Amino acid sequence: MARYITQRLVYMVITMFLIATFTFFLMKFLPGTPLSAADRLSEEQQAVVLAKYGLDDPVPVQYFNYMVNLVQGDLGISFQFDNREVTTIILDRIGPSLQIGLQAMIIGTLLGMLLGLVSAIYHNGFLDYGSTFTAVIGQSVPSFVFAGIFQYFVGVKLGWFPVALWGTWEHTVMPTLSLAIFPLAIAARFMRTEMLEVMGSDYITTARAKGVNKFGVVFKHGVRNALIPLITVLGPLAVGLMTGTLVIESIFAVPGIGDQFVKSINTNDFPIIMGTTLFFAFFFIIIVLVIDLLYGIIDPRIRLAEGE
Amino acid sequence: MDNLLEVKNMHVSFDTYGGEVQAVRGVNFSVKKGETLAIVGESGSGKSVTTKALMKLIPMPPGRIKEGEILFEGRDLAKLSEKEMQKIRGKDISMIFQDPMTSLNPTMKVGNQIMEGLIKHQKMSKAQAKKRVMELLELVGIPDAESRIKQYPHQFSGGMRQRVVVAIALACNPKLLIADEPTTALDVTIQAQIIELMKDIQKKTDSATIFITHDLGVVANVADRVAVMYAGKIVEIGTVDDVFYNPKHPYTWGLLGSMPSLESEVAELYAIPGSPPDLLNPPKGDAFASRNEFAMQIDKEQEPPLFKVSDTHYAATWLLHEHAPDIDPPEAIKKRVAAMATNSGKGDRS
Numbered sequence: 001m002a003r004y005i006t007q008r009l010v011y012m013v014i015t016m017f018l019i020a021t022f023t024f025f026l027m028k029f030l031p032g033t034p035l036s037a038a039d040r041l042s043e044e045q046q047a048v049v050l051a052k053y054g055l056d057d058p059v060p061v062q063y064f065n066y067m068v069n070l071v072q073g074d075l076g077i078s079f080q081f082d083n084r085e086v087t088t089i090i091l092d093r094i095g096p097s098l099q100i101g102l103q104a105m106i107i108g109t110l111l112g113m114l115l116g117l118v119s120a121i122y123h124n125g126f127l128d129y130g131s132t133f134t135a136v137i138g139q140s141v142p143s144f145v146f147a148g149i150f151q152y153f154v155g156v157k158l159g160w161f162p163v164a165l166w167g168t169w170e171h172t173v174m175p176t177l178s179l180a181i182f183p184l185a186i187a188a189r190f191m192r193t194e195m196l197e198v199m200g201s202d203y204i205t206t207a208r209a210k211g212v213n214k215f216g217v218v219f220k221h222g223v224r225n226a227l228i229p230l231i232t233v234l235g236p237l238a239v240g241l242m243t244g245t246l247v248i249e250s251i252f253a254v255p256g257i258g259d260q261f262v263k264s265i266n267t268n269d270f271p272i273i274m275g276t277t278l279f280f281a282f283f284f285i286i287i288v289l290v291i292d293l294l295y296g297i298i299d300p301r302i303r304l305a306e307g308e
Numbered sequence: 309m310d311n312l313l314e315v316k317n318m319h320v321s322f323d324t325y326g327g328e329v330q331a332v333r334g335v336n337f338s339v340k341k342g343e344t345l346a347i348v349g350e351s352g353s354g355k356s357v358t359t360k361a362l363m364k365l366i367p368m369p370p371g372r373i374k375e376g377e378i379l380f381e382g383r384d385l386a387k388l389s390e391k392e393m394q395k396i397r398g399k400d401i402s403m404i405f406q407d408p409m410t411s412l413n414p415t416m417k418v419g420n421q422i423m424e425g426l427i428k429h430q431k432m433s434k435a436q437a438k439k440r441v442m443e444l445l446e447l448v449g450i451p452d453a454e455s456r457i458k459q460y461p462h463q464f465s466g467g468m469r470q471r472v473v474v475a476i477a478l479a480c481n482p483k484l485l486i487a488d489e490p491t492t493a494l495d496v497t498i499q500a501q502i503i504e505l506m507k508d509i510q511k512k513t514d515s516a517t518i519f520i521t522h523d524l525g526v527v528a529n530v531a532d533r534v535a536v537m538y539a540g541k542i543v544e545i546g547t548v549d550d551v552f553y554n555p556k557h558p559y560t561w562g563l564l565g566s567m568p569s570l571e572s573e574v575a576e577l578y579a580i581p582g583s584p585p586d587l588l589n590p591p592k593g594d595a596f597a598s599r600n601e602f603a604m605q606i607d608k609e610q611e612p613p614l615f616k617v618s619d620t621h622y623a624a625t626w627l628l629h630e631h632a633p634d635i636d637p638p639e640a641i642k643k644r645v646a647a648m649a650t651n652s653g654k655g656d657r658s
Contacts, residue, residue, distance in 0.1 A: 202410040205365055209405075210425040210476065211398035213391075220424075224415045300415060300460040 008292070012285050019281045020070060020274070024063050027273050034079040034268040053079065066274070075278075076271035080264070086275035090257065094279070096166055097249065097256035101241050103176040108183030109234065113227075115184070116191025120226075121218060123196060131188055138185030143244050147178040147251045164253040175252045179244055183237050190233055194226035201225075228299050231291055238287045242280060311379075312516050313339040313362070313484055318376030318386075320354075320361045323369060330587050331357040333540035334376070336614075339484065344510060344517040346527040346548075348563065349537035352584055355520045358537070359486045362518075363401055364393050380484070399429040401484045402477040407493040408469035412461040418472055419457025425479045444475040447512070449505060467498035474505065478513065485515045491526065503529060524567045528552060533620070536560050539585050539595035542614075546621030553645055555637065556615075556623035558600045565641040578640055594626070602627060602635050 033046075034055070041049070050056045054065060069076060075086035115131040122128050154174060155163035161173045198204065199222055207221045246258035257276060264272035296302050320332035332354045339345050347355045360366045361373055362385065378385040380401065385393070402425075405411040413421055419441050426437040438457070445453035448471040461469055470490065477485055487506065491499040507530055510517060519530055527534055528548060535545040536559065544557040555561055565578030582599035585591050591598065597607035606612075606626050615628035627635055636642070 202405060202407060203413040206403075206405060206411045206421075206473070206476065207413065207424070208365055209363060209397055209403040210479075211394045211396070211428055212424060213394050216424075221413050221416070225413070228415075298415065301462045 005289075005293075008289055012289070015285055016278065016281060020067065020278055021063070023274060023277045024066060025059070027270055028059050028062075030265070030268055034270060070278075075275040078264075078272050079269045080267050080272075086271045089260065089272065090275055090279055093255060093257040093260045096172075096254050097242075097245050097258055100172060100175045100179060100248070100254065100256070101238075101245055103172060104179035105183060105238060105241055107176065108180035109187045109237075111180070112184040112187025113191045113230070115188040116193075117195060117218070117223070119188065119192040120195030120199065128192075132192070135185040135188040135192075138181040139189070141181075143178050143182055144247050144251055146181050147174070147248055150174045150178055151251070164251075166254050171252075171254075175248050175254055178251075179241060179248050182244065183241065186233060186237055187230060190230045191226060194229050195222060198222050198225045224298060228295070231294055231298065234294075235284075235288050235291050239284055242283070310340055311338040312341045312343075312381065313518075314377075314379040315358075315362070316377040316379065318358070318361065318378060319374035320357050320366065320371060321374045322366075322371045324588075327588050330590055331371075331540055332361065333587075333590065335537070335540075335542050337535055337542060337545060339516045339518060341483070341516055342514045343533065344519055344531045346519045346521060346531035346534045347537055348520075348522060348524060348527055348534060350522060350563075350584060352587075353537040354540040354587075355537050356488055357540075359403070359488055359518055359520060362486065363397055363403060364388075364390070365397075365403070395429075398425040398482070399480045400482055401486065402480070402482040404470075404473055404477045404485065404487040404490045406489040408466055408473050409493065411473055412469055414461055416460070417457065418459055418461060418464070421461075422457075422472065422476050422479055425476065429480045440479070441475075444479060445471075447478065447509065448472070448475045450475070466494055467501060470494060470498070470502055471505065474502075474509070478509065478515075481513060482515055484518070486518045486520070488520045489522070490519075491521070491523070499526075506530060524552075524563065536563065539590065540587055541595065541624065543596065543625070544621075544623040545614075546617070546623075550618065550621035554617070554621070555641075555645070556617055556621070556628060557596075557625045558602050558627070558637075559596050560623070561637045561641045562599075564644055565638070567644070578638075594624075604632065 033050070034053075047056065054062060057065070066076070075090075078084050078086055078089055112135075115134065119128045119131040151163050151174065154160050161170050162168075163174075165171060195218075199218075204217060204221055207217050212220070242258075245256060246262060248254070249256040249258040250262070257279070260272065261276045263269075264276065315335060315337050317334050317336060318332060319330065319334055322329040322331055335354075335358055337345065347358065349355050357366060357371075361371075362378055362380075364373075364385065373386050376386065380396070385396070388396070412418070419438065422441045422444060423432075423434070423437040426432045426440055427434070432440065441457055442453045445456060450456055450468060450471050456464075461472070464472060474490070477487075490506065491502050494502060503526055506517075506519075509515075510530070517530075519527070521527060531548055533545065533547050534551040535542045536551065536557065537543065538559050544551060544555065544560045546554075551560060552564070555564060559580070562578060562580035566580065568577055580599055581601075585595045585598070593609050594600070594603070594607040594612055597603040600607065604626055606629075612624045612626045612629075614622040614624045616622055617628065626632055637645070
């Protein structure tokens with residue numbers, strides 16, 4: 001197990017290196033300069049500013065310098081925001097994004113699993129049709145539509161939760177729900193299909209032949225086996241959620257990292273673009289690792305094939 | 309009243325989009341304490357459905373027990389609720405399944421899978437149940453039980469898994485054990501081992517057994533009595549000697565004739581012509597008539613009742629009617645039967 005994790009960590013470092021390299025060169029193709037008021041500065045003034053940030057060096061040299069700093073844990077200084085360190089900016093902004101993302105992920109998948117389970121148990125019944133319908137809507141309607149609906153009806157009409165902005169726990173409710181609907185729909189659909197398949201399998205008959213009651217058959221024998229394929233989609237789902245936050249954050253005016261990311265691209269704030277990209281990448285790689293480890297916990301066949 | 313199980317006129321149907329599939333069309337049989345009844349027949353003849361229906365393990369819906377009684381120790385199982393059935397399954401009646409590769413839960417430790425029934429039915433503590441599991445594993449011939457119970461099914465070979473399945477079935481000392489083709493999915497050497505194990509267990513426990521198979525060699529080896537099923541009905545039933553050495557039904561002749569044997573002088577095996585009837589629309593008269601070279605006019609019009617051959621032997625064919633012509637089985641089949649008789653005189657057929 002330890003060997004497996006070490007191996008994965010090495011791959012992670014390689015992946016991060018590749019992502020950093022690609023992003024760096026792609027970023028250099030962005031039109032314009034980081035100077036917000038280029039037209040008001042003379043050529044000499046511009047040159048001085050560019051030289052200050054090392055932007056007058058050839059791109060390979062810039063790349064080399066950046067990577068050397070990166071290895072030392074230095075992500076550089078933002079061009080736009082009061083010359084603050086990129087690390088500080090990210091840490092300041094990541095909280096709300098993480099909170100909304102994780103809440104949505106947890107609430108979405110858990111509720112979705114429950115919905116799928118109910119669907120499978122009452123197969124072809126009223127509850128099944130209801131939850132399948134919910135899942136189809138949730139999967140086909142984009143999250144910003146739900147965001148708008150929530151804002152208008154729950155926020156403006158009913159006034160239960162604040163329409164936008166950030167601060168208290170209540171502020172997180174509507175962004176979380178808008179974001180949670182997609183993972184909920186996916187989890188519900190997967191859970192339903194897998195559970196139906198599992199409930200038709202031979203070992204469920206064996207369990208029933210032992211006299212195990214319906215509850216035991218579903219929860220002790222069924223769910224765990226149905227979870228295995230569901231875990232596979234959790235990774236892509238988490239990624240989708242992160243890109244979803246970009247939109248949701250701007251709709252609800254949440255001071256999150258997604259909002260920051262968009263602004264930095266528009267202003268050619270290279271260090272922030274790099275820093276945020278690397279941060280997202282790191283986050284996803286960790287999620288993928290956690291999911292792979294989860295696999296091992298749930299499916300003994302995978303666990304034992306790896307270690308020992 | 310020494311019948312442990314008495315099935316009376318049981319009908320099982322499945323409601324499909326195409327209509328009602330009459331998988332079992334009125335079967336009658338009984339099993340005494342400690343006795344082994346084999347049910348033979350080709351695929352789709354209703355063997356498995358019959359036994360799954362006894363335990364109410366067929367999916368309902370679409371399946372349903374249309375009519376009939378399943379008297380187990382005098383109680384009619386057909387009328388019991390699902391809750392009451394749960395108290396009987398695994399405790400009084402248990403089942404060994406066909407394919408050990410799929411009949412064990414892949415994500416549950418083998419020990420826990422065996423223990424489940426013990427904890428549920430016999431209210432054992434975990435420690436007591438574990439002790440019993442160790443005994444069971446020894447009984448079914450799995451060595452190194454202490455470490456084996458902590459393993460998962462994928463760490464067992466096919467034969468070992470089937471031993472686990474047998475151990476699960478035996479856990480609560482059931483009064484009736486149903487083995488649904490327990491050797492079909494195994495390779496030949498392992499088949500022999502499992503058959504030996506089953507015989508051994510029959511000696512050690514006094515469970516009655518219903519043994520479903522389409523391997524007639526196995527029947528001769530393990531059973532006391534045989535029921536031959538065709539198109540959802542029992543067409544011939546009797547002791548092993550009755551059915552093997554004095555078969556009366558043309559379908560049984562066909563089955564025996566199609567059984568390969570090492571001693572056979574005949575180069576070609578007998579094949580029953582045609583294919584089994586569609587149980588969505590069962591034919592009028594005897595379901596076997598269209599494949600039966602001895603069929604008479606009445607076979608196409610009326611279903612034959614079970615005629616009594618002897619006190620233990622019954623067959624459902626109009627050939628046994630007093631007005632029917634005397635027809636002997638075909639020569640080839642007579643030869644086979646004679647060969648089997650002398651052969652079994654020589655000793656163990658396995």
